[in-house]
Structures are given as structure tokens and as C-alpha cells.
Amino acid sequence: MADQTYWDDVNEGDSIPELRKNCSTQQLVHWAAASGDFYQIHYDLGFAKNTGLDNIIVHGALKNAFLGQLLHDWAAPGGVVREFGCEYRGMDYPDQDITCKGVVTAKSVEGDDHIIELDIWTENPDGQKTTPGTARVVLPAR
Amino acid sequence: MAESVITDEMKAAVGVDVPGGTSEVTTSGIRMFARAVGYTDLIFYDEDEAKKQGYSGLVAPPGYLGSAIFRPGGGGAPGGGFSIPYKRILNGGTTYEYLAPVIAGDTITSFSKVTDFRERSGSRGDMLITYRETTFKNQDGTVVAKMRGNLIQY
Known part of the structure; x- marks a missing residue:
């Protein structure tokens, strides 16, 4: 984890540090157990193919959780992820890079909260945004 | 586009809070x-x-937001329990909004409502998209989070 990021030092248009993921099928089983999502398309290749998929696919919610980590690791220890989410537009597969990225779109102050708004997304190896989303993070001010 | 799969029962369910069960953090x-x-x-x-x-x-x-408690035979069908002629389900998207910290030891109860049903014809054929908002409260009755999501059935 990097040093504390302060609201004052963040500017619209800034990119936040990337988070690179690459899921083994084992990690998908970990996620199935942790999340309670045991849909077989995420760990049973035969089942996935029977539903018309080419491969096992990474859980959308796991990619969303990756985006949560992207934001948490950037904001911690003094900041808090207030809101984050994404749309599951494209599929990602095991053993391929999933790169989590974020760009600051706005800064505001609401009451005591110093808020940063971001566009966030995961990218597949072809550079396509498979899960575009948005986030609001509260950061400490100097 | 085939005939609508949205029944009167489904239309009546829009906006109605349904208990979503309890989970333990x-x-x-x-x-x-x-x-x-x-x-x-x-x-x-x-x-x-x-x-x-x-x-x-x-x-x-x-x-x-806690581990859901499932019991064999206890029910809880995915997709909201509506009778839909589509076999496949994809999670279309999820947003979490946090209003208070969630800490180990919390017991979370949720209420969920359908906010909209939409039907679309796409590359996967005819599909039904269910938009849902779930509110999570802890043991003190404090709303700790809201989740907005949509489920695609086709």
C-alpha cells in the first residue's frame, strides 16, 4: 500500500495506480466459496460449454470486488470507499490479465466529507473495458 | 421480440419491499x-x-455484506422467484453504496425490491432485465449499505 492520498493533492483527470489481476480457476473457486455464487459456468468447463460459452468465465462480482480493492488500496488507510459499481459488459477468462483502472472525474465537499468521483473499469488483454463503472471515495483533507 | 414474459404478478411486485433474509458478517x-x-x-x-x-x-x-445463510430445502431461488421461461442468468451489473461501516460481528438483514423490468432483443435473443435495489441494515437498525443491480435472463 502506498502512502496516504489526500483530497487536496488529487486533480480531475488524474489516473490512480493500476491493479493487475490474473485469475487462476482456483481463485474462482475461492471466490465462489467467499461470495456464495456457485453457478457452474465459473468453474465447470463442461457446464460452461453446454450453456454456449467457449470457456469458464470470471464472476462479474469478482471483477467488481477487484475494483473495490483498486479504490481501497488507493484511499487507505485514511480514506473510505463510499460507492462503487460497474456493469458487466464483457467476459473475462481465467489465466488472462484483468487490469483495474480509475480516472478522477470530479472533486467536491459535502458537509465534512471530501469526495472524489471516479470512472473505474477493468480492461482485458485487448484493451477492451469489460466492466465500466463509477465510484465515490472519501479522502482525508490536509 | 417475442410475447412479453412480464406477468401481472411481476408488475405488481415492482416497488414492493420483500425481506431478503439475514447474513452474518x-x-x-x-x-x-x-x-x-x-x-x-x-x-x-x-x-x-x-x-x-x-x-x-x-x-x-x-x-x-456478510455470508448468506442457506439451508437445503430452505428455498431462495435465484432470479427473484418469478416464473420466467428463460433458463440462463447473467449478472448485468452491481453498485454498492456504503452509509456506515460494516464490521465483524454484525448481523445484516436485507430488504429488496424490484425497481423495474425491461425486455430487450439482443445478440443472445430475447432477454428480461430485472432491476433491483436492496437495503442492508445492521443489528442496531442502521442502514449500512444499499445495493443496486440488474439480472439478465435469456
Whole structure:
């Protein structure tokens, strides 16, 4: 984890540090157990193919959780992820890079909260945004 | 586009809060979730470290709102329990909004409502998209989070 990021030092248009993921099928089983999502398309290749998929696919919610980590690791220890989410537009597969990225779109102050708004997304190896989303993070001010 | 699959029963369910059950925010659940995602921050693993940072216990990572309690034969069909002629389900998207910290030891109860049904014809054929908002309260009755999501059936 990097040093504390302060609201004052963040500017619209800034990119936040990337988070690179690459899921083994084992990690998908970990996620199935942790999340309670045991849909077989995420760990049973035969089942996935029977539903018309080419491969096992990474859980959308796991990619969303990756985006949560992207934001948490950037904001911690003094900041808090207030809101984050994404749309599951494209599929990602095991053993391929999933790169989590974020760009600051706005800064505001609401009451005591110093808020940063971001566009966030995961990218597949072809550079396509498979899960575009948005986030609001509260950061400490100097 | 085929005939609509949205029944009168479904239309009547829009906007109506339905109890979504109870889940427990446990130390083991938090650690499993954090490990599955790949977190290294100790506030998700080490109680002393979490307390050092001002929390009363292990912190629930973003997206973890407790482990659902399932019982064989206890019901709880995915997709909202409506009778839909589509076999396949995809999660279309999810947003979490946090209003208060979620900490190990919390018991979370949820209420969920359908906010909209939409039908679309796309590359996968005819599909039904169900938009849902779920509100999560802790044992003190404090709303800790809201989740907005949509489910695609085709």
C-alpha cells in the first residue's frame, strides 16, 4: 500500500495506480466459496460449454470486488470507499490479465466529507473495458 | 421480440419491499472474501491492526455484506422467484453504496425490491432485465449499505 492520498493533492483527470489481476480457476473457486455464487459456468468447463460459452468465465462480482480493492488500496488507510459499481459488459477468462483502472472525474465537499468521483473499469488483454463503472471515495483533507 | 414474459404478478411486485433474509458478517467470512479478492491490507485479516486504525473489529471489504445463510430445502431461488421461461442468468451489473461501516460481528438483514423490468432483443435473443435495489441494515437498525443491480435472463 502506498502512502496516504489526500483530497487536496488529487486533480480531475488524474489516473490512480493500476491493479493487475490474473485469475487462476482456483481463485474462482475461492471466490465462489467467499461470495456464495456457485453457478457452474465459473468453474465447470463442461457446464460452461453446454450453456454456449467457449470457456469458464470470471464472476462479474469478482471483477467488481477487484475494483473495490483498486479504490481501497488507493484511499487507505485514511480514506473510505463510499460507492462503487460497474456493469458487466464483457467476459473475462481465467489465466488472462484483468487490469483495474480509475480516472478522477470530479472533486467536491459535502458537509465534512471530501469526495472524489471516479470512472473505474477493468480492461482485458485487448484493451477492451469489460466492466465500466463509477465510484465515490472519501479522502482525508490536509 | 417475442410475447412479453412480464406477468401481472411481476408488475405488481415492482416497488414492493420483500425481506431478503439475514447474513452474518464473520471474521472467517471477511478473511475468505479478502483472500479470494487478493487484498493485502491487514485490516481485513488482523483484528489488532483493524483496532489500531480505529475500527471495533475486522472490517468488511468493499462488496462483502456478510455470508448468506442457506439451508437445503430452505428455498431462495435465484432470479427473484418469478416464473420466467428463460433458463440462463447473467449478472448485468452491481453498485454498492456504503452509509456506515460494516464490521465483524454484525448481523445484516436485507430488504429488496424490484425497481423495474425491461425486455430487450439482443445478440443472445430475447432477454428480461430485472432491476433491483436492496437495503442492508445492521443489528442496531442502521442502514449500512444499499445495493443496486440488474439480472439478465435469456
